[in-house]
Amino acid sequence: MTTPATPRPPVNLDWSTLGFSYIRTDERYLSHWRGGQWDSGQLTLDNVLHISEGSTALHYGQQCFEGLKAYRAADGSVNLFRPDQNAARMQESCRRVLMPEVSTEQFIDACRQVVRANDHWIPPYGTGGALYLRPYVIGVGDNIGVRSAPEFLFGVFAIPVGAYFKGGLTPHNFITSGYDRAAPHGTGAAKVGGNYAASLLPGFEAKERHFADAIYLDPATHTKIEEVGAANFFAITKDGQTFVTPKSPSILPSITKYSLLHLAEHRLGLKVVEGDVYIDRLGEYSEAGACGTAAVITPIGGIQHGDRFHVFHSETQVGPVTRRLYDELTGIQFGDRPAPEGWLVKV
Known part of the structure; x- marks a missing residue:
């Protein structure tokens, strides 16, 4: 169950000069996998992860991520573009590196929560920008052997972005x-x-x-x-x-x-x-x-x-x-x- 985000003042950014770089926004989503299942997850203001020094993500690369965008339409509404496909691809990635899959429902719900919580960071319609979402799954917990992690984190954060390459649609x-x-x-x-x-x-x-x-x-x-x-x-x-x-x-x-x-x-x-x-x-x-x-x-x-x-x-x-x-x-x-x-x- 999600609730609408509280309206917040506009962000003081020059939308026309946005590139593709990290900008700390207000809230992000975290869910823990313990005891064979994902918890319901929650939004947090903390943009720093606190994980064990033995986490498999750090030593053995047991992690994966996704990228998708939220777009402001002319009528003020917000579109997510094919998030079910990102969820399916993340599930494939999780299977490949032996991590628990995140359901399509939880994946899309997490993305929606993050977009709603950071609505004022979405570049206005007509600027060409979008809100980029970065979902990820990482292996965490105390470990040292080459094996699948005892615990996992699923997170989603968001940043406003413009063109990935300078100049936009230019060769x-x-x-x-x-x-x-x-x-x-x-x-x-x-x-x-x-x-x-x-x-x-x-x-x-x-x-x-x-x-x-x-x-x-x-x-x-x-x-x-x-x-x-x-x-x-x-x-x-x-x-x-x-x-x-x-x-x-x-x-x-x-x-x-x-x-x-x-x-x-x-x-x-x-x-x-x-x-x-x-x-x-x-x-x-x-x-x-x-x-x-x-x-x-x-x-x-x-x-x-x-x-x-x-x-x-x-x-x-x-x-x-x-x-x-x-x-x-x-x-x-x-x-x-x-x-x-x-x-x-x-x-």
């Missing part, structure tokens, strides 16, 4: 990495922190060379594109008729990507393909992009691979299909365009 350039993001048959399809820790060095090296981030090739052969930094990859064929995205068991199943697959087929009338995207055949595509909850869509201007730099539509202008996909998706998220059934949950 960025990327460079392929010789590092692997995840191992074959490993944890690549789970949203666990170890995958992201592995990406820090290649991401840093890419930025040192003035690229937005690294592109990871398939770990088995290093011939096919898998992911773009912390986002999924897509491309549009030269004839503008087909939406293509990589398929691999080590790719994180992006909710944004699968939403775009649906919209490309059912709203734009494109053919959609999940398959191999070979790094030496980029000339087959006229547009490309990175997609995910944080970035939404980031157009890819060009990709550096070895000594070759391939430019797609433009290094400065957004391609027409990418623009249409972005407008359709964000229009749905903010409530300006009709949503497929079940995609929006009102807070």
Whole structure:
């Protein structure tokens, strides 16, 4: 059972300059797993976790997380975008690293509570910003052996965010990495922190060379594109008729990507393909992009691979299909365009 949050004064933020960085908001949600079940959870003002020094999350990476957004619509209401899909993906991640699953009902209820409690932190309609939610599950409790934790925490906190990459919907350039993001048959399809820790060095090296981030090739052969930094990859064929995205068991199943697959087929009338995207055949595509909850869509201007730099539509202008996909998706998220059934949950 949740109760409406008490109205609070407006937040003194310049919504137009929001980036993607931590901002402490008022309340967050915590639930404990003990004795074989999750408790009912509660909101707290404390943004510091108090956990055992032996927690498996600290030593063995037993943890996972999610990312989703709450959007202010023109009528003042608030939309959560496909939270049931985030709940399902977190359940898959929990199973992969042997943690208890959080039910879809508890997951969505926790997100709703956090959004209501931090309603005044939601960027106003028309600013392009949103309230980013970060649910997570971590293994805690006194432990030292390599085993599943005796206790767990499920939490959700929220921060107001703008564009993930500076400049918003503008093309960025990327460079392929010789590092692997995840191992074959490993944890690549789970949203666990170890995958992201592995990406820090290649991401840093890419930025040192003035690229937005690294592109990871398939770990088995290093011939096919898998992911773009912390986002999924897509491309549009030269004839503008087909939406293509990589398929691999080590790719994180992006909710944004699968939403775009649906919209490309059912709203734009494109053919959609999940398959191999070979790094030496980029000339087959006229547009490309990175997609995910944080970035939404980031157009890819060009990709550096070895000594070759391939430019797609433009290094400065957004391609027409990418623009249409972005407008359709964000229009749905903010409530300006009709949503497929079940995609929006009102807070």
